[in-house]
Amino acid sequence: MLIVQHYDSSFMELERILETIEGYREEMVETLVEFCRIPALGPTSGGDGELEKAKWLQHKLESFGFYVERCDGKDQRVSTGIRPNLIVNWGEGNNRLWIFSHIDIVPPGDLKKWSHNPFDPVVKDGKIFGRGVEDNGQACIASLFALKALKEFEIKTRRPLSCTWVSDEETGSYYGVQHILREGLVKKGDWVLAPDRGNPKGNQIEIAEKNILWLKFTIFGKQAHGSTPHKGNNAHRTGADLIVHLDRILHQKFKAKDTLFDPPVSTFEPTMKEANVPNVNTIPGEDVFYFDCRLLPQYKNKDVLAIVREQVRTMQKKYRVKISLEIPQNESSPSTSADSPVVEALSKAIVKVRKVKPRVRGVGGGTVAAYFRRKGIDSVVWETNEETAHTINEYITNSNNEEIACNTITFPSSFYF
Ligand SMILES: [Zn+2]
Numbered sequence: 249m250l251i252v253q254h255y256d257s258s259f260m261e262l263e264r265i266l267e268t269i270e271g272y273r274e275e276m277v278e279t280l281v282e283f284c285r286i287p288a289l290g291p292t293s294g295g296d297g298e299l300e301k302a303k304w305l306q307h308k309l310e311s312f313g314f315y316v317e318r319c320d321g322k323d324q325r326v327s328t329g330i331r332p333n334l335i336v337n338w339g340e341g342n343n344r345l346w347i348f349s350h351i352d353i354v355p356p357g358d359l360k361k362w363s364h365n366p367f368d369p370v371v372k373d374g375k376i377f378g379r380g381v382e383d384n385g386q387a388c389i390a391s392l393f394a395l396k397a398l399k400e401f402e403i404k405t406r407r408p409l410s411c412t413w414v415s416d417e418e419t420g421s422y423y424g425v426q427h428i429l430r431e432g433l434v435k436k437g438d439w440v441l442a443p444d445r446g447n448p449k450g451n452q453i454e455i456a457e458k459n460i461l462w463l464k465f466t467i468f469g470k471q472a473h474g475s476t477p478h479k480g481n482n483a484h485r486t487g488a489d490l491i492v493h494l495d496r497i498l499h500q501k502f503k504a505k506d507t508l509f510d511p512p513v514s515t516f517e518p519t520m521k522e523a524n525v526p527n528v529n530t531i532p533g534e535d536v537f538y539f540d541c542r543l544l545p546q547y548k549n550k551d552v553l554a555i556v557r558e559q560v561r562t563m564q565k566k567y568r569v570k571i572s573l574e575i576p577q578n579e580s581s582p583s584t585s586a587d588s589p590v591v592e593a594l595s596k597a598i599v600k601v602r603k604v605k606p607r608v609r610g611v612g613g614g615t616v617a618a619y620f621r622r623k624g625i626d627s628v629v630w631e632t633n634e635e636t637a638h639t640i641n642e643y644i645t646n647s648n649n650e651e652i653a654c655n656t657i658t659f660p661s662s663f664y665f
Pocket residue numbers: 350383384417444637
């Protein structure tokens with residue numbers, strides 16, 4: 249068993265590993281293409297789950313000589329009743345590094361707009377096109393080949409490693425990451441890396457998320473003929489006035505800036521509007537609209553809600569209507585400190601392998617890291633990608649062997665040595 253202790257020798261070792269991984273290149277591309285031929289959509293995306301894809305991956309891992317542990321969620325909405333989660337452990341003991349990739353995908357959208365069949369990935373002009381190649385196929389395959397390299401060089405990592413391939417990331421994580429947390433597998437003192445968001449340079453480490461607050465407003469007025477508005481009470485007018493007021497007041501009251509985030513401010517956006525009346529000449533008796541609020545972590549969701557409720561009361565009086573407020577989502581997420589050891593270790597690895605200077609950043613919200621941070625577990629989100637997740641003609645580049653190979657080795661390289 250090889251245990252490298254000094255920086256110089258470990259650096260030479262790293263060069264050898266990188267060369268070896270370069271040699272995996274064709275095999276990695278083929279494996280990714282085969283992997284992405286198998287759709288894996290959750291039931292709320294109109295699919296039948298991830299089991300077929302997980303079985304394929306498990307078989308692959310076993311053919312590389314790994315023992316695969318399963319921690320499956322149970323879900324009667326899919327025909328098999330199973331939402332599979334795969335784990336391969338490398339090394340024993342506590343203080344593990346977990347790498348969470350997800351095998352499920354989002355639907356391809358309008359097939360006519362794709363230049364290729366999204367479920368038969370095409371390698372062309374140094375790129376690989378297909379649904380799920382970036383999000384999150386490349387990370388799934390990267391972990392697989394990172395393990396292969398560890399085995400080939402018989403490397404004992406500083407921290408024991410758990411590579412994990414989960415279901416249900418795109419539709420709430422209840423049967424994936426949250427299930428693994430409920431089972432108590434990830435513990436305080438462990439580190440988590442989710443290679444599921446990044447940029448083409450590979451120099452961004454996500455350590456924080458804005459709080460998410462979704463608001464649904466329903467205005468109850470009185471329907472009437474379009475020519476006799478005085479006989480009704482136009483719910484749409486109240487709704488429009490409320491939108492304008494909320495937009496102004498929320499931006500005024502919560503105007504702090506934090507350059508960790510892009511944009512550096514809290515955002516308050518009126519988004520979905522439900523249909524009210526189907527014809528022009530009817531005064532709407534009911535009006536429904538939504539706000540999507542993303543708050544800088546220094547603010548509390550409850551303080552926004554207090555202002556919103558005050559505005560609702562004012563509008564109820566002003567227009568003599570009833571307004572109901574529902575809260576479809578209300579999540580706040582603590583940040584991982586920029587000085588935390590996991591950030592330091594990953595930064596070192598990025599400098600060594602990618603030869604770029606990393607920087608920490610925050611995002612608008614919605615990564616699996618939040619579930620771990622709420623449990624006090626330091627978590628980072630990082631990968632190198634083209635930011636094509638969820639788009640038509642999703643792709644990754646393969647031109648200079650950076651995407652897959654460097655992602656593969658960068659994750660654990662700082663933990664190798
Ligand atoms: Zn993803």
